[in-house]
Amino acid sequence: MAYVITQRCCNDASCVPECPVDCIRPTPEQREFATTEQLYIDPDTCIDCGACVDACPVDAIASEDDLLASLARFKDINAAYFERHPLESNFEPLVAPSRAPKELGTLRVAVIGAGPAACYAAEELLRRADVEVELFDRLPTPYGLVRAGVAPDHPGTKAVSSLFESAFRREALQFRLNVEVGKHLSHQELLDHHHAVVYAVGAATDRRLNVPGEDLPGSHSATEFVAWYNGHPDFANREFDLSGERAVIVGNGNVALDVARVLTVHPDELGKTDIADHALDALRRSNIQEVVVLGRRGPLQAAYTSSEFLALAHLKGIDVIVDPADLELDHASQALLDDPEIEPSLKLKYTLAQEYAAKTPTPGNKRIVFRYLVSPTAVTGEGKVEGIEFVHNELVQENGRTVAIASDRTDSLGASLVLRSIGYRGEPVADVPFDEESGVIPNEHGQVLADGEPVQGVYVSGWIKRGPRGVIGSNRVDSQETVDRLIADFVAGKLAAPTAGRAALEALLAERQPDMVGRDGWKAIDQAERTAGKAAGRPRVKFTSLEDLLKAAKG
Incomplete structure (x- = not known):
């Protein structure tokens, strides 16, 4: 076994x-x-x-x-x-990461953001030094996309927050929630109170399609929709038109699959999760029967992982539809599939698509339909979304890469809801260098750079460091690299000592943001949500407005 x-x-x-x-x-x-x-x-x-x-x-x-x-x-x-990949021993024993010598005193670090990247960085700091960590977030709740991004029907993925809860019990880490850097505190004030600042603010905006009609009512980013059904207070009052029978998702990564499931899974199943109440109510009234997922390249190049694609086969009352014609491969893709050295996960993607294509749909079931080799050219409608137009693509090889180019064949679909899920993008941080082209803060191994030179005491981790790729756990290795650089700089005497400590910071925050939420406030929110959830047979019932969150934080 x-x-x-x-x-x-x-x-x-x-x-x-x-x-x-x-x-x-x-x-x-x-x-x-x-x-x-x-x-x-x-x-x-x-x-x-x-x-x-x-x-x-x-x-x-x-x-x-x-x-x-x-x-x-x-x-x-x-x-x-x-x-x-036959197993070969690594032979080399694992080497424990170095710790900062105690004689250097207490290292003070501000971590901006409280999502997975920030939390992994904070956890690593707590293990590696005599440290005081101040964990800032503009929301009254921690854990970022674990709370507001992971699909509610994936509770196992959310369990990573328990790892952080355990690590953050020490007084060495303090929550500074409902505090916005750039509003309540400046970048320079952070440096005044800490040896170092780590920005782990993620990639908050979405990429656009840049096609006519994209801003019609009924056309949204998947980012908005995901935040809405997860109860993010910035998005709780959004409205989505679920009155039609078809929704279209542009993009076929794992987020697109999350959205497709939420739109088609029976609301009674979602009612067992921590989905926001307002979203659950709307989904109970939904008329959506079919979700079409559009991908610009072929089934071998699809952005979703094979494991998430496989999971769709086990959804109750939902058929996964793939047109056999979409599985006809171009020469290069066929050669890749026939290569005995092909990665098993890539081959599995195609095998699963074949299996879905061979299945006979069940009358009365909802449908998740995958369309490959298509790109939207316009979102159409008079005053609101009524459909989407797209062009069929062909795959060509350019500089060793498989690229989709438009053909002369076009098509369209009727739909009342169009959601774009084509990637995230980072936003600039006040007084910190930013690369507009790549959407990240320029850095070398986590050390922020300005004109190619290191910026003393300023670091990055997560998507704002490397771009929006990887899953939650990818941030652990990423944060270790950043903390390695930070601690090496501390040991080498490259970090300026703060001119004020934790007590001065607390006094400043009390003046600037009296509604700051600390550890006790977050515990009160967490306990109230869990208690309400227990009564309803759910993991938790989320507070979705800033007012209710702050009220719960105060008990």
């Missing part, structure tokens, strides 16, 4: 150092780690000790004998990875 890593894998690699026989791959040191969909356990080497199970923050690992039917295929998925 062996253990198996399943769909919920967060890629934070907590399990890797815990395995006594070194059979989890890829490791953070390997080139494949940056692009892998998930981690895998070699079934021939696993000794069934369960150490990885205890280390996993999202409950993604199970014994092969205990796999649910929806996860059974992951036994073969794990094995297939090692057929392509």
Whole structure:
């Protein structure tokens, strides 16, 4: 018997150092780690000790004998990875990261943002130094996209927050929530009160289609929709037209699949989750019967992961529709598929598409329809969204890359709702360098750069550092790199000592933002939401307005 890593894998690699026989791959040191969909356990080497199970923050690992039917295929998925990448021992023992010497005194760090990237950075700092961490966020709640981005029907992924809760019990870390940097505190004031500042503010805006009609009522970003159904207070009052029978999602990454599920899964199933009440009420009244997911390239180049694509097969009352004609591959894609060295996860994407294409739809079921090799050219309608026009694409090879170019064939679909899900983009931070072209803060291994030169005491982590790619756990390795650089600078004497400490910061915040929410305030919010959820048979019932959140924080 062996253990198996399943769909919920967060890629934070907590399990890797815990395995006594070194059979989890890829490791953070390997080139494949940056692009892998998930981690895998070699079934021939696993000794069934369960150490990885205890280390996993999202409950993604199970014994092969205990796999649910929806996860059974992951036994073969794990094995297939090692057929392509035979296990070789790393040989080199893991080296514990260096700690800052105690004689240097207390290192004070402000971490801006409270999402996964910020929390992993804060956790790493707490492990590596005698430190005081101030964790800032403009919302009264921590955990960023874990709370407001992860789909409500993926509760296992949200479980990573329990890892942070455990690490943040120490007084060395203080929550400074409902505090907006640039409004209540300036960048320079942060530097005055800390040795270093780490910006982990994510990528808050979405990319646009730049086609006519994109701003019609009924056309939105998936970012808005996701924030709305997750109860983000900035989006709780948004309205989405669910009166028609068809919605179209432009883009086919995992966020697009999340949105497609939420629009089609029976509301009674969603009613068991922490979805926002206003969204649940709207979805109960929804007329949406079909969601069409548009991708500009082919099934082998689709942005979704194979594990999320596989999970769609187990949705009740929903058919996944793929047109067999869309599975006809161009020469280069066919050569890739026929290559014996093809990555198993990539081959699985195509195999699953074939399986969906071969299934006969069930009358009365809702439908998630995948269309490949199409790009929108216009959102159409008189005064509101009534449809979408698109062009069929062809794949060509340019400089070793597979690129989609428009053909002369066009088509259209009627729809009352169009959601674009084509990626995120970072926004500038006041008084901090920013690269407009790439949408990130320029940096070298997490050290912020201005005109190519390091900026003393200023660092970045997460999407604002590397761009909007990777999953929640990807931020762990990313934050370790940033903290490595920060601590090395501290040890080398490159960080200016703060001119004021924690007490002065608290006094300043009390004056500037009397509604700041600290640890006790967040605990009060958390407990009130969980209590309401318990009464309703749900994980929690979220407060979705700033007023209600602050009221709960004050008990």
